Amino acid sequence: MSRFKHLISIDDLTKEDIDYLLSKADSFLPIAEEKRKLKILEGKILANLFFEPSTRTRMSFETAMRRLGGDVINMTSQEASIVKGETLADTIRVVSKYVDVIVIRHSLEGAARFAAENSDVPIINAGDGAGQHPTQTLLDLYTLKRESKLDGVKIALVGDLKYSRTVHSLVKALMLYKAKIYLVCPDSLMLPEELLEEVRAERVEIEDAISEVDALYVTRIQKERFPDEEEYKKVAGSYTITSSLLENAKEDLIIMHPLPRVDEIAVEVDNSKHAIYFKQAFYGVPVRMAILSEVIEWKRD
Numbered sequence: 001m002s003r004f005k006h007l008i009s010i011d012d013l014t015k016e017d018i019d020y021l022l023s024k025a026d027s028f029l030p031i032a033e034e035k036r037k038l039k040i041l042e043g044k045i046l047a048n049l050f051f052e053p054s055t056r057t058r059m060s061f062e063t064a065m066r067r068l069g070g071d072v073i074n075m076t077s078q079e080a081s082i083v084k085g086e087t088l089a090d091t092i093r094v095v096s097k098y099v100d101v102i103v104i105r106h107s108l109e110g111a112a113r114f115a116a117e118n119s120d121v122p123i124i125n126a127g128d129g130a131g132q133h134p135t136q137t138l139l140d141l142y143t144l145k146r147e148s149k150l151d152g153v154k155i156a157l158v159g160d161l162k163y164s165r166t167v168h169s170l171v172k173a174l175m176l177y178k179a180k181i182y183l184v185c186p187d188s189l190m191l192p193e194e195l196l197e198e199v200r201a202e203r204v205e206i207e208d209a210i211s212e213v214d215a216l217y218v219t220r221i222q223k224e225r226f227p228d229e230e231e232y233k234k235v236a237g238s239y240t241i242t243s244s245l246l247e248n249a250k251e252d253l254i255i256m257h258p259l260p261r262v263d264e265i266a267v268e269v270d271n272s273k274h275a276i277y278f279k280q281a282f283y284g285v286p287v288r289m290a291i292l293s294e295v296i297e298w299k300r301d
């Protein structure tokens with residue numbers, strides 16, 4: 001029996017569930033690194049339903065499923081019957097009869113939860129609008145655990161804290177690990193009220209954060225989520241992490257980013273010892289292997 005059926009919000013997991021998944025990811029790490037393939041999900045099929053663009057999330061789910069021996073089918077919004085007027089509920093009802101697990105990304109907050117209500121098979125939320133992105137959070141936590149520390153980590157969340165679903169999921173999980181959270185953002189991109197009430201965090205300037213923290217979690221200012229382009233223009237390019245800004249950083253500071261990056265981190269930083277974001281993206285594979293092997297029932301040989 002798996003510990004949970006669907007993975008919609010990070011709130012669906014207890015700290016024990018998260019620790020369990022992170023240690024499971026450790027056991028899959030060599031398979032992902034050595035690019036090997038297991039057979040534990042042989043015969044199982046994953047459907048990727050992406051109604052919003054994705055590179056890393058979709059491809060790392062696909063890689064994870066294939067490395068576990070399973071198959072993958074993909075659908076993007078252009079191909080979907082949605083353009084013919086089909087409802088999301090109907091699409092899910094049909095696809096859940098074909099496959100063993102569905103990974104869904106949608107621009108509407110709550111879409112994954114709604115999908116789960118209409119599905120016979122596990123639904124994994126790969127991002128619902130500005131809502132949640134729990135699998136990204138698990139790989140973020142895994143990155144902290146492997147490359148820095150998780151318990152009591154001092155971390156600054158930088159950039160678009162209002163619309164970033166990766167931040168919305170991550171802050172909740174960080175609370176479980178008694179992290180010291182700093183917020184660095186323009187006034188108009190502050191965390192939503194309901195999260196601010198839940199989370200213990202301090203607002204600081206970027207320079208102060210850099211000399212203080214173990215990890216910087218930088219996000220893209222998400223143009224597509226602004227109701228008004230003028231509002232976006234006011235804050236676009238607010239923060240850029242450059243080598244000179246990092247001069248006062250702790251020796252072992254790590255810089256994370258869910259990617260894609262636009263201009264929040266200067267390319268010159270990529271070669272510094274602090275830059276961990278590409279490795280972070282790779283950790284999506286063992287972490288998603290852990291998630292998939294958990295939600296899909298499989299028989300040991």
Ligand code: NCD
Pocket residue numbers: 056057127133136165166219220222258259260
């Ligand atoms: C993020 C997303 O889609 O929420 N990307 C990701 O999944 N790695 C962040 C973003 O789009 O800026």
